[in-house]
Amino acid sequence: MTLPSLRPIGRIFAILLLMAPSACGGLPGSAPTNFYILKTAVGLTADSGLSLAEGATVGIGPVQIPGYADRPQIVTFGSGAEINVSDFDHWAEPLSDAIKRVLTSNIATLIGAERVFAYPADFRPTKQSLQVAVNVIDITETGAGVARLTVRWHIKALYDNVVLARHAKTYESAATPGDYNSYANALSKLLGELSQDIAASLNGLNIS
Template identity: 30%
Template sequence: MRRLLPLLLLAPALTGCLTPEPAPKLYVLDPVVPTAASLTRVSLAVAPAQVPEYLDRPELIVRTGPNEVKAVDGERWAERLPLTLARGVADNLTRALGRPVPLTPADRPGAAPDYELFLTVTRLDIDPAGRNVSLEGTWSLFDTDARKELQAAVFSQRESFSGTGLTGAVTALNRAVAAVSQGTLSALQSLPPKR
């Protein structure tokens, strides 16, 4: 019996190690920009966004206080955040323009677009306590043939959310990305077709 007692005491701990973790929640952004008026036909692609290194990880990062963030276990992006943000803008522009706006270079190997949109995110804060999401950075529109920047702008979007969990925060980020996408449309309207 003495030999069995340590094994009986260890059994609950060992079964806890064997219990599988629940599958993580995976998040993507959905297009929300409405269809725009007819725009000049241009060939456009969106490059993966530049993001601070602390954000470039699978888990959602939330602000927990001044100068403090943490990764949330079980809450992940379905793909790398630079691609998620770029795809969100590309999907919004696809809906607004009524034609595909791919990511570069993976979505269009061998075919260079006339113009390329670059996003640099300097801040993406999900603040569960304050129930808001902040998205800040710049976008730049480049002429790929001339290799020069045609237009650039700073963006700063803040969206509030409600509810518990991070689903509301991702929905708020979706609205912020849609606002950034909408801001690029006026620049796109001024572009002449190249072909």
């Protein structure tokens, strides 16, 4: 190809433009990003042993997560104080939203869909309205192949703004190190266990 008559700087720029497609064609392709979700628990059924106050409704949320986990990338623990942030393995939705979605669905299955909603919500609380606020202290997979969920939750009477109960627990399940699908499935299982404990902690609360 014959370049048109250009000043030196313009000619160099034109040569670079001609070379760009071939140069880019030689770059290796980047690795694809994998996305994972947390799933509602399988096998949960309504718990007939629970006794909630007549007309009680339950709002699930907000859910707070630690800052290190509040990002699209999946974070796991390394050795000592090290964490591993995976550039190519992401949560498909914000992690706090995913946890609230799963807890709301699981608890609705346990105590009745008509009683449970995600909080905050646009409604006027009544004397029978409860809120379950969840604070996740740790959520990770350890280098030893253990999915760990450490959580605190409290139950509040929304109308009177009074805390009725506080709870804390650590949940663990086996997960294959480096396998993010295994980790997501293990966390889903742990959230199922947490959902059952939250439902049980609502049992018999006096909100009159």
